[in-house]
Amino acid sequence: MMNFTRFENKELADRLIDKALDFKKSPLKNHTKGNGKRIGMVFLNPSLRTRVSTQIAASNLGLEPIVLNMDKESWALEMGDGTLMNKDKVEHIKDAAGVLGSYFDILAVRAFPSLTNKKEDTEDFILHQFIKYSGIPVVSLESATRHPLQSLADMVTVKEQGIEKRKPKVVLTWAPHIKAIPHAVANSFSEWALGCEHDLTITHPVGYELDPSFVGGAHVEYDQKKALQDADFIYVKNWSSFTDYGKIIHVDKSWLLTEEKLKDSPSAKVMHCLPVRRNLELSDEILDGPRSLVQEQAKNRIFAAQAVLDEVLNKF
Numbered sequence: 001m002m003n004f005t006r007f008e009n010k011e012l013a014d015r016l017i018d019k020a021l022d023f024k025k026s027p028l029k030n031h032t033k034g035n036g037k038r039i040g041m042v043f044l045n046p047s048l049r050t051r052v053s054t055q056i057a058a059s060n061l062g063l064e065p066i067v068l069n070m071d072k073e074s075w076a077l078e079m080g081d082g083t084l085m086n087k088d089k090v091e092h093i094k095d096a097a098g099v100l101g102s103y104f105d106i107l108a109v110r111a112f113p114s115l116t117n118k119k120e121d122t123e124d125f126i127l128h129q130f131i132k133y134s135g136i137p138v139v140s141l142e143s144a145t146r147h148p149l150q151s152l153a154d155m156v157t158v159k160e161q162g163i164e165k166r167k168p169k170v171v172l173t174w175a176p177h178i179k180a181i182p183h184a185v186a187n188s189f190s191e192w193a194l195g196c197e198h199d200l201t202i203t204h205p206v207g208y209e210l211d212p213s214f215v216g217g218a219h220v221e222y223d224q225k226k227a228l229q230d231a232d233f234i235y236v237k238n239w240s241s242f243t244d245y246g247k248i249i250h251v252d253k254s255w256l257l258t259e260e261k262l263k264d265s266p267s268a269k270v271m272h273c274l275p276v277r278r279n280l281e282l283s284d285e286i287l288d289g290p291r292s293l294v295q296e297q298a299k300n301r302i303f304a305a306q307a308v309l310d311e312v313l314n315k316f
Protein backbone atom coordinates (compact mmCIF):
# COMPACT_ATOMS: atom_id res chain seq x y z
CA MET A 1 0.00 0.00 0.00
CA MET A 2 1.43 3.38 -0.99
CA ASN A 3 0.59 6.70 0.66
CA PHE A 4 1.73 9.88 -1.05
CA THR A 5 2.22 12.62 1.52
CA ARG A 6 5.81 13.88 1.06
CA PHE A 7 9.06 13.67 -0.88
CA GLU A 8 10.35 10.14 -0.25
CA ASN A 9 13.54 9.79 -2.29
CA LYS A 10 15.14 11.06 -5.48
CA GLU A 11 14.60 7.82 -7.36
CA LEU A 12 10.82 7.99 -6.85
CA ALA A 13 10.77 11.75 -7.54
CA ASP A 14 12.67 11.31 -10.83
CA ARG A 15 10.34 8.49 -11.85
CA LEU A 16 7.23 10.57 -11.06
CA ILE A 17 8.60 13.61 -12.92
CA ASP A 18 9.35 11.54 -16.04
CA LYS A 19 6.00 9.78 -15.78
CA ALA A 20 4.18 13.13 -15.51
CA LEU A 21 5.99 14.41 -18.61
CA ASP A 22 4.97 11.19 -20.44
CA PHE A 23 1.34 11.65 -19.42
CA LYS A 24 1.51 15.23 -20.63
CA LYS A 25 2.36 13.88 -24.11
CA SER A 26 -0.26 11.08 -23.98
CA PRO A 27 -2.81 11.74 -21.22
CA LEU A 28 -4.90 8.66 -22.07
CA LYS A 29 -2.11 6.11 -22.41
CA ASN A 30 -3.24 4.21 -19.27
CA HIS A 31 -6.92 5.05 -19.59
CA THR A 32 -8.23 1.70 -18.35
CA LYS A 33 -5.72 1.14 -15.54
CA GLY A 34 -8.10 2.31 -12.79
CA ASN A 35 -11.28 0.77 -14.18
CA GLY A 36 -13.55 -0.54 -11.45
CA LYS A 37 -11.81 1.55 -8.77
CA ARG A 38 -12.90 4.75 -7.01
CA ILE A 39 -10.98 7.60 -5.45
CA GLY A 40 -12.65 9.64 -2.72
CA MET A 41 -11.44 13.23 -2.65
CA VAL A 42 -12.12 14.76 0.75
CA PHE A 43 -11.81 18.54 1.10
CA LEU A 44 -11.77 20.11 4.53
CA ASN A 45 -10.74 23.40 2.87
CA PRO A 46 -11.39 25.23 -0.43
CA SER A 47 -9.62 24.40 -3.69
CA LEU A 48 -9.76 25.14 -7.41
CA ARG A 49 -6.65 23.57 -8.99
CA THR A 50 -6.16 20.58 -6.72
CA ARG A 51 -9.79 19.56 -6.92
CA VAL A 52 -10.16 19.80 -10.70
CA SER A 53 -6.70 18.60 -11.75
CA THR A 54 -6.93 15.51 -9.53
CA GLN A 55 -10.39 14.69 -10.87
CA ILE A 56 -9.10 14.97 -14.46
CA ALA A 57 -6.05 12.87 -13.57
CA ALA A 58 -8.27 10.15 -12.07
CA SER A 59 -10.59 10.18 -15.11
CA ASN A 60 -7.61 9.91 -17.47
CA LEU A 61 -6.72 6.65 -15.69
CA GLY A 62 -10.28 5.26 -15.71
CA LEU A 63 -10.61 5.83 -11.93
CA GLU A 64 -13.95 7.17 -10.75
CA PRO A 65 -13.43 10.32 -8.65
CA ILE A 66 -16.03 11.31 -6.05
CA VAL A 67 -15.56 14.67 -4.32
CA LEU A 68 -16.75 15.29 -0.78
CA ASN A 69 -16.57 18.87 0.46
CA MET A 70 -16.42 17.76 4.06
CA ASP A 71 -16.20 21.34 5.37
CA LYS A 72 -19.63 22.16 3.93
CA GLU A 73 -21.48 19.01 2.92
CA SER A 74 -20.74 16.52 5.65
CA TRP A 75 -20.82 16.22 9.44
CA ALA A 76 -18.39 18.22 11.55
CA LEU A 77 -15.61 15.81 12.53
CA GLU A 78 -14.16 15.16 15.97
CA MET A 79 -10.48 14.34 15.57
CA GLY A 80 -9.31 13.65 19.13
CA ASP A 81 -9.16 10.16 20.60
CA GLY A 82 -11.27 9.49 23.70
CA THR A 83 -13.21 12.76 23.49
CA LEU A 84 -16.61 13.15 25.14
CA MET A 85 -18.55 14.34 22.08
CA ASN A 86 -21.03 16.65 23.79
CA LYS A 87 -20.20 19.82 21.83
CA ASP A 88 -20.55 20.83 18.17
CA LYS A 89 -18.71 17.87 16.53
CA VAL A 90 -21.16 15.28 15.18
CA GLU A 91 -19.03 12.40 13.90
CA HIS A 92 -15.68 10.96 14.94
CA ILE A 93 -12.89 10.67 12.35
CA LYS A 94 -12.58 6.98 13.35
CA ASP A 95 -16.09 6.27 12.11
CA ALA A 96 -16.06 8.61 9.09
CA ALA A 97 -12.65 7.48 7.79
CA GLY A 98 -13.59 3.84 8.34
CA VAL A 99 -16.72 4.31 6.22
CA LEU A 100 -14.78 6.14 3.49
CA GLY A 101 -12.22 3.33 3.53
CA SER A 102 -14.99 0.86 2.77
CA TYR A 103 -16.44 2.96 -0.09
CA PHE A 104 -13.19 3.79 -1.89
CA ASP A 105 -9.98 2.17 -3.11
CA ILE A 106 -7.90 5.37 -2.70
CA LEU A 107 -8.54 8.36 -0.48
CA ALA A 108 -7.22 11.86 -1.16
CA VAL A 109 -7.40 14.45 1.60
CA ARG A 110 -6.95 18.21 1.89
CA ALA A 111 -6.51 19.29 5.51
CA PHE A 112 -4.97 22.70 6.20
CA PRO A 113 -3.31 23.55 9.52
CA SER A 114 -5.14 25.33 12.32
CA LEU A 115 -2.15 27.73 12.60
CA THR A 116 -2.98 27.78 16.33
CA ASN A 117 -1.88 24.32 17.48
CA LYS A 118 1.76 24.05 16.39
CA LYS A 119 2.26 20.53 17.75
CA GLU A 120 -0.76 19.02 16.00
CA ASP A 121 -0.03 20.90 12.78
CA THR A 122 3.63 19.90 12.60
CA GLU A 123 2.66 16.27 13.23
CA ASP A 124 0.07 16.47 10.41
CA PHE A 125 -2.42 15.15 12.92
CA ILE A 126 -5.55 15.30 10.74
CA LEU A 127 -3.94 13.68 7.69
CA HIS A 128 -2.58 10.91 9.90
CA GLN A 129 -6.00 10.30 11.44
CA PHE A 130 -7.33 9.64 7.90
CA ILE A 131 -4.37 7.33 7.19
CA LYS A 132 -4.82 5.52 10.50
CA TYR A 133 -8.56 4.92 10.28
CA SER A 134 -9.28 4.54 6.53
CA GLY A 135 -7.05 1.51 5.96
CA ILE A 136 -6.56 2.42 2.27
CA PRO A 137 -3.85 4.37 0.40
CA VAL A 138 -4.02 8.11 1.11
CA VAL A 139 -2.81 10.88 -1.19
CA SER A 140 -2.26 14.32 0.32
CA LEU A 141 -4.06 17.14 -1.46
CA GLU A 142 -2.21 19.54 0.89
CA SER A 143 -1.76 18.90 4.56
CA ALA A 144 -0.72 21.13 7.43
CA THR A 145 2.97 20.75 6.55
CA ARG A 146 3.23 19.87 2.86
CA HIS A 147 1.66 20.16 -0.61
CA PRO A 148 3.40 17.31 -2.44
CA LEU A 149 1.28 17.27 -5.62
CA GLN A 150 1.99 20.98 -6.06
CA SER A 151 5.71 20.47 -5.50
CA LEU A 152 5.84 17.56 -7.91
CA ALA A 153 4.10 19.71 -10.55
CA ASP A 154 6.63 22.47 -9.79
CA MET A 155 9.55 20.08 -10.32
CA VAL A 156 7.96 18.92 -13.61
CA THR A 157 7.66 22.59 -14.65
CA VAL A 158 11.33 23.24 -13.84
CA LYS A 159 12.47 20.14 -15.73
CA GLU A 160 10.47 20.91 -18.87
CA GLN A 161 12.19 24.30 -19.17
CA GLY A 162 15.23 22.27 -20.21
CA ILE A 163 17.84 24.26 -18.29
CA GLU A 164 21.21 22.75 -19.22
CA LYS A 165 22.88 23.29 -15.84
CA ARG A 166 22.93 20.27 -13.57
CA LYS A 167 21.88 22.46 -10.64
CA PRO A 168 19.64 25.39 -11.65
CA LYS A 169 19.58 28.25 -9.15
CA VAL A 170 16.14 28.25 -7.57
CA VAL A 171 15.08 31.05 -5.22
CA LEU A 172 12.10 30.80 -2.88
CA THR A 173 11.12 34.33 -1.95
CA TRP A 174 8.63 35.38 0.73
CA ALA A 175 5.93 37.77 -0.46
CA PRO A 176 3.58 40.08 1.42
CA HIS A 177 0.03 38.96 2.22
CA ILE A 178 -2.82 40.25 4.37
CA LYS A 179 -3.83 36.84 5.79
CA ALA A 180 -1.96 34.26 7.85
CA ILE A 181 -0.95 31.68 5.25
CA PRO A 182 0.19 28.09 5.97
CA HIS A 183 3.77 26.92 5.46
CA ALA A 184 2.88 23.84 3.40
CA VAL A 185 3.75 25.11 -0.08
CA ALA A 186 7.02 26.71 1.04
CA ASN A 187 8.05 23.67 3.12
CA SER A 188 7.21 21.26 0.39
CA PHE A 189 8.86 23.28 -2.37
CA SER A 190 12.01 23.42 -0.28
CA GLU A 191 11.86 19.67 0.44
CA TRP A 192 11.42 18.76 -3.24
CA ALA A 193 13.90 21.32 -4.63
CA LEU A 194 16.60 20.06 -2.23
CA GLY A 195 15.61 16.44 -2.83
CA CYS A 196 15.88 16.98 -6.59
CA GLU A 197 19.33 18.51 -6.00
CA HIS A 198 18.61 22.05 -7.15
CA ASP A 199 20.70 24.93 -5.83
CA LEU A 200 18.11 26.44 -3.44
CA THR A 201 18.23 29.90 -1.85
CA ILE A 202 15.43 30.98 0.49
CA THR A 203 14.89 34.66 1.18
CA HIS A 204 12.48 36.28 3.65
CA PRO A 205 12.35 39.03 6.27
CA VAL A 206 13.72 38.25 9.73
CA GLY A 207 11.07 36.39 11.74
CA TYR A 208 9.74 34.34 8.83
CA GLU A 209 12.26 31.49 9.15
CA LEU A 210 10.69 28.20 8.03
CA ASP A 211 10.68 24.99 10.08
CA PRO A 212 14.41 24.03 10.04
CA SER A 213 13.52 20.43 9.20
CA PHE A 214 12.52 21.57 5.69
CA VAL A 215 15.35 23.96 4.85
CA GLY A 216 18.51 22.06 5.74
CA GLY A 217 20.92 22.40 2.84
CA ALA A 218 19.32 25.58 1.47
CA HIS A 219 21.14 28.89 1.53
CA VAL A 220 19.11 31.40 3.59
CA GLU A 221 19.70 35.02 2.53
CA TYR A 222 17.82 37.85 4.23
CA ASP A 223 18.69 40.36 1.49
CA GLN A 224 16.17 39.72 -1.30
CA LYS A 225 18.25 41.60 -3.91
CA LYS A 226 21.31 39.43 -3.25
CA ALA A 227 19.20 36.26 -3.19
CA LEU A 228 17.63 36.98 -6.60
CA GLN A 229 20.95 37.49 -8.37
CA ASP A 230 21.49 35.09 -11.31
CA ALA A 231 18.40 33.06 -10.45
CA ASP A 232 17.06 30.61 -13.02
CA PHE A 233 13.73 30.14 -11.21
CA ILE A 234 12.07 32.39 -8.63
CA TYR A 235 9.24 30.88 -6.59
CA VAL A 236 7.08 33.51 -4.92
CA LYS A 237 5.04 32.60 -1.84
CA ASN A 238 3.81 34.06 1.38
CA TRP A 239 3.88 32.20 4.66
CA SER A 240 3.15 33.21 8.24
CA SER A 241 5.68 33.03 11.04
CA PHE A 242 6.71 29.54 12.16
CA THR A 243 8.50 30.73 15.31
CA ASP A 244 5.65 32.99 16.44
CA TYR A 245 3.38 30.30 15.13
CA GLY A 246 0.76 31.34 12.57
CA LYS A 247 1.23 35.06 13.16
CA ILE A 248 1.70 37.86 10.61
CA ILE A 249 4.69 39.72 12.04
CA HIS A 250 4.43 42.47 9.45
CA VAL A 251 3.32 42.99 5.85
CA ASP A 252 6.44 44.49 4.31
CA LYS A 253 5.17 45.63 0.92
CA SER A 254 8.72 46.20 -0.32
CA TRP A 255 8.98 42.39 -0.77
CA LEU A 256 6.52 42.49 -3.71
CA LEU A 257 8.33 40.95 -6.70
CA THR A 258 8.46 43.36 -9.63
CA GLU A 259 10.28 43.42 -12.98
CA GLU A 260 12.56 46.13 -11.56
CA LYS A 261 13.94 43.59 -9.06
CA LEU A 262 14.93 41.16 -11.80
CA LYS A 263 17.66 43.25 -13.45
CA ASP A 264 20.34 40.94 -12.10
CA SER A 265 18.49 37.77 -13.07
CA PRO A 266 17.56 38.54 -16.68
CA SER A 267 16.59 35.01 -17.66
CA ALA A 268 14.73 34.10 -14.47
CA LYS A 269 11.38 32.37 -14.79
CA VAL A 270 8.84 33.18 -12.09
CA MET A 271 6.63 30.63 -10.37
CA HIS A 272 3.67 30.72 -7.98
CA CYS A 273 1.30 27.93 -7.02
CA LEU A 274 -1.83 30.16 -7.30
CA PRO A 275 -4.14 31.58 -6.09
CA VAL A 276 -2.05 34.76 -6.13
CA ARG A 277 -2.85 38.21 -4.78
CA ARG A 278 -1.89 40.38 -7.75
CA ASN A 279 0.24 43.43 -7.01
CA LEU A 280 0.55 42.40 -3.36
CA GLU A 281 2.60 39.18 -3.83
CA LEU A 282 3.50 39.49 -7.52
CA SER A 283 3.13 42.33 -10.02
CA ASP A 284 0.77 42.20 -13.01
CA GLU A 285 3.72 42.87 -15.33
CA ILE A 286 5.44 39.65 -14.22
CA LEU A 287 2.31 37.51 -14.04
CA ASP A 288 1.19 38.59 -17.52
CA GLY A 289 4.67 38.60 -19.03
CA PRO A 290 6.98 36.04 -20.63
CA ARG A 291 8.75 35.06 -17.39
CA SER A 292 5.64 33.68 -15.76
CA LEU A 293 5.25 29.89 -15.49
CA VAL A 294 2.10 29.98 -13.35
CA GLN A 295 -0.23 28.61 -16.04
CA GLU A 296 2.23 25.81 -16.90
CA GLN A 297 2.47 24.92 -13.21
CA ALA A 298 -1.33 24.75 -12.93
CA LYS A 299 -1.59 22.60 -16.06
CA ASN A 300 1.14 20.28 -14.80
CA ARG A 301 -0.95 19.64 -11.68
CA ILE A 302 -3.00 17.23 -13.84
CA PHE A 303 -0.01 15.17 -14.92
CA ALA A 304 1.65 15.23 -11.52
CA ALA A 305 -1.53 13.84 -9.94
CA GLN A 306 -1.86 11.32 -12.76
CA ALA A 307 1.72 10.09 -12.23
CA VAL A 308 1.08 9.63 -8.51
CA LEU A 309 -2.27 7.84 -8.99
CA ASP A 310 -0.69 5.60 -11.63
CA GLU A 311 2.05 4.70 -9.14
CA VAL A 312 -0.51 4.03 -6.38
CA LEU A 313 -2.49 1.78 -8.76
CA ASN A 314 0.70 -0.24 -9.40
CA LYS A 315 0.61 -1.31 -5.75
CA PHE A 316 -2.82 -3.00 -5.87
Ligand code: CP
Binding pocket: 046, 047, 048, 049, 050, 051, 142, 150, 273, 274, 275
Ligand atom coordinates in the same frame (compact mmCIF):
# COMPACT_ATOMS: atom_id res chain seq x y z
N1 CP B 1 -2.24 25.58 -5.84
C1 CP B 1 -3.32 25.02 -5.28
O1 CP B 1 -3.26 24.07 -4.49
O2 CP B 1 -4.50 25.59 -5.68
P1 CP B 1 -5.90 25.28 -5.04
O3 CP B 1 -5.83 25.72 -3.58
O4 CP B 1 -6.89 26.09 -5.84
O5 CP B 1 -6.18 23.81 -5.11
